[in-house]
Amino acid sequence: MGQNLNTIGFDADDTLWHNERFFQLTQAYFTDLLADHADRDHLLERLLEAEKRNIRHYGYGIKGFTLSMIETAIEVTEDRVPASVVRQLIEAGQEMLAHPIELLPFAREAIESVAATHQVVLITKGDLIDQERKLAQSGLGELFDGVEIVSEKRPQTYRQIFNQYNGGPAAAMMVGNSMRSDVVAPIQAGCWGVYVPHGLVWEVEQAEKPSDNPRFHELQNLGQLGELVHALS
Numbered sequence: 001m002g003q004n005l006n007t008i009g010f011d012a013d014d015t016l017w018h019n020e021r022f023f024q025l026t027q028a029y030f031t032d033l034l035a036d037h038a039d040r041d042h043l044l045e046r047l048l049e050a051e052k053r054n055i056r057h058y059g060y061g062i063k064g065f066t067l068s069m070i071e072t073a074i075e076v077t078e079d080r081v082p083a084s085v086v087r088q089l090i091e092a093g094q095e096m097l098a099h100p101i102e103l104l105p106f107a108r109e110a111i112e113s114v115a116a117t118h119q120v121v122l123i124t125k126g127d128l129i130d131q132e133r134k135l136a137q138s139g140l141g142e143l144f145d146g147v148e149i150v151s152e153k154r155p156q157t158y159r160q161i162f163n164q165y166n167g168g169p170a171a172a173m174m175v176g177n178s179m180r181s182d183v184v185a186p187i188q189a190g191c192w193g194v195y196v197p198h199g200l201v202w203e204v205e206q207a208e209k210p211s212d213n214p215r216f217h218e219l220q221n222l223g224q225l226g227e228l229v230h231a232l233s
Contacts, residue, residue, distance in 0.1 A: 005192070005232045006167040008114045009158075010144075011176030012124035012131065014198040015222075016107040017138055022099055023065060026092050030069050033085050038076045047072045048203060055204075059151050061127035066093030097130060101137040104198075106222035110175075111143045113226035117233070119165050121146040123174065125153050125181070153181040158189035173232070175225060180207035187215050192232065196222055 013019035027047065031040045038046075050068040058064030069089045073081040111120060122144045124131050131149045135141050148161050162172040173192035176182025183193035184207050193210070195218045210216045217228055 004171065005118065005173055005229060006171040007119040007121060007162055007165040007173070008229060009121050009123045009162070009172060009174040009186070009191075010111065011174070011178065011182045012122055012134065013126070014177045015104070015175065015182070015196060016111075016140060017104055017134065018102045020198070022096050023062075026065075026069075026096055029092055030073075030089065033088060034073055034076060034081075037081075043072070043076065046076055050075075052204060059127065060125050061130055062093055062096045063127055063130070066090065066096075069093075097133075101134050103138060103140075104222070106225075107138075108140060108143070110222035110225045111140060114229045115143050115145075118229065119145045121148060121161065121165070123148045123150065123153070123158075123161060125150050153178075153185050155185050155189040158186045158191055162189070162191060173229070175222075178205040179209060180205050183207075183216065184210055187213055191215065192217065194219060194225070194228065196220075196225075 010016060027044060030047065031043045034043055047068060050072045051065065054064055054068050054071070058067055066089060070086055073085060073089065114120060120143065122135065126149070128149050135147065141147070146164070150157055158172070158174065159169050162169040165172065169190040172186075173194055174182055174186035175194040175196060177196055177198035179195060183195045187193040187210055192215045195209070195216070197218075209218075219225060219228065
């Protein structure tokens, strides 16, 4: 095991498997259902406002997203949204919860390439039941030394998690597609933060790149992770 880098943390959604594209497809369906009441941009703006407002109530994930769609539908129709539309929104959320997991390129290879020499932990936020379902369907669960499903990813979250592993945060790396949650927050906690762009990023998760920080790295894909970990170890 390397003296400088001992623990590798992996984000799950849109780092190891597809996630955001299903939210965007459902958003498109949502705007189609309510097209007679408001235009697309206004609906998406109101939906985003509801999602941000409701994070503290429902947390992250499909269930909170579904409730935010229903709330927005009620608001934009001034309480006149048909029950049939509410039912369709609920069914859309249920379909998202049942969608098969599709791994991103190099996901398994990246974990296996570092698991032989380092501790590896999955750190994901969202609904406990849904995240457990996705991990089980992914077939990746047995590769991790630990799994942490958290309500939020703050610097203190990473300190608490990585303090359980050899070397603590200073000897830990977090790998993910969210600049705010998977890169900036870990770096603030004293870890390395590795950004692997996915292309589709929820607006809430966007942040400035900490490009001048020596602990920031960016990869084109997970296939490059093994080489970076070897260099830092």
